Amino acid sequence: MDLDLAQVRAFVLAAEELHFGQAAEKLSISQQALSKRIARLESRLGMQLFDRGGQGVRLTEAGHRFLEPAGQALAAADLAVAAVLDVHRPLRIDVWGHLYAPMRTVAQAAARTSELRLELGHGRDLPSAAAALLHADIDAAFGRVHPPLPAGLTHRLVRLEPVDAILSADHPLASEPALRPEQLRDSVLWTPGALDRLDFLHRFAERFGVRDHAEGANLGLDHFLADLAADPRRFSLLPADVPLPQTPEIRLVPLVEPTPLYAWSLLWRGRGHPLMGALVNAFVAEAGRNRWLEYDPSRDWLPESSLPALANRFEDEGGRTVADSPRAD
Template sequence: MELDLGAVRAFVAVADDRHFGDAADRLGLTQQATSKRIAKLEASLGTTLFHRARTGTELTEDGAAFLPDARALIALADQAVRSVRAPRRPLRVDVLGTRLSPTELIRSFHEAHPEVEIDIVTSRGLRSGQPALLSGAIDVAFARVTGELDPAIAYQPAYLEPHHLLAGRKHPLAGRRRVRMADLAGTVVSMPGNEPGSEWADYYHHLRHEFGFGVETAGPDFGLDHMLDEIARSADRCTFGGERMRVPWHAGIVQLPVVDPTPLYPWSMLWHRRNRHPALPVLIEHIAERVRPFDPATQWLPPGEPVR
């Protein structure tokens, strides 16, 4: 036997209001339609649920016994509907670091769509972003895609970010307008944030082997401001930054575009294929419309980079 949820809902309303007319008004039905639903339910159950009188309506013994389960059935049905409807909550976005370019991508999206609420979170890149997407802890992650992703995760290119060199004013390259990759041969680039096993450490492994510079990862990572102070005091230290990275102004630091070729850091946007947040398709379209194509004649990416 299958119960009609509309009839069960009418039964609960009448049980609460003790009056068919009042229940009908609350349900947005006529009194006759409400009576028909109750009659149908009673026929399905093979019992009488209400005693009807001029002064109102009272539950029968069977009606009182049925009421708790009827309430639970309606509550479960309402919960099932809510589970497939898009939740009205902020879009949760993992940007890896708030100084990095994905934050600027999301800021641009928010300016174009101020009605979308956004929560910014940070983590440790692809290693933590993928599990968070699978668990539903976040809606979107930005990372460089390496290795095999879980089939439930979709992704698209988000930004091929050109590199800049950050150097102190006493550095031999500081007086130039731009730096060629060949000029960095034999240079040691400070990158204490290169975590072993991270997708960015892998990227710089390929870059340094291609162009013959060294990477120094020793020492604790006290953050960008501290590293800029150290670079500004040095005559030979430097580091890389991205074109849209928020680098704090520093009197002792110059920021130079890197060319011939320009290394690009391939940011991708990742999400769960079954995510139904209403703002997600809007963000996907916004990001896709702004991706610049890769030019192999003037730009560099690691071999086999999955840019599509």
């Protein structure tokens, strides 16, 4: 029996979402078109794959049996297409979280691997990068990943980066050699956008009792720093080694007890581009070389939304989990 892969793809997405409307949205088709594809597949198979009742949709027993091999068939088809069409095309990777300079990490990982041919782009945020992956507009994405993550995407934690507090030089705490996060609770958290859309900063404020925040448009690092320096009550967070312009109006102060960590992840769909394995291997090697994945809960802080990713930490060549090796102080 020859199966229509468009029908199979509609079934797999609907089975993962258990919601025809959401599955149709991911395929960029109407719900009616998705329902027709699934109905034609059921007719071809001579089996009902979904129970469509008042309580929503559920997989039938036949649907459960069909789901795993159907997903494998789609993955094999995607790989076959990629092998023919994409072998000479650069791997397209988008980054987001631009104030935190994600290109530093991507460039460092890719620089040691001559076979990697990358075409770099910029996404707005995690949802836009995920949508581009699902529509095959890009091959991979790099930034901070947090739930909810659409079905069909794979991500790996590749770097845990300490962040510092960045303050106006006139801030009452600007002269301190180091700060505990809780010391910032009476300051104003300055964010380049709405706080509820910036998961890391939002969770930092909740965890350490920062009550006040102010926000502005994300117009780049220089604008962000100028707005920060304009108010002596403001602070924000930036990775400790982000290149900053030399300006006397701001101070970068280390955070300790605990040190917040910003979690960078690599995100992709299926096996995809033939160079995807080389890119993952490059990050594995660089993470081990630079001790990027070390985490000690007694002295570090990660938002709860980042903790599940720790289960997917890379291993070094000796088979040890990189994050389990001791960190040099």
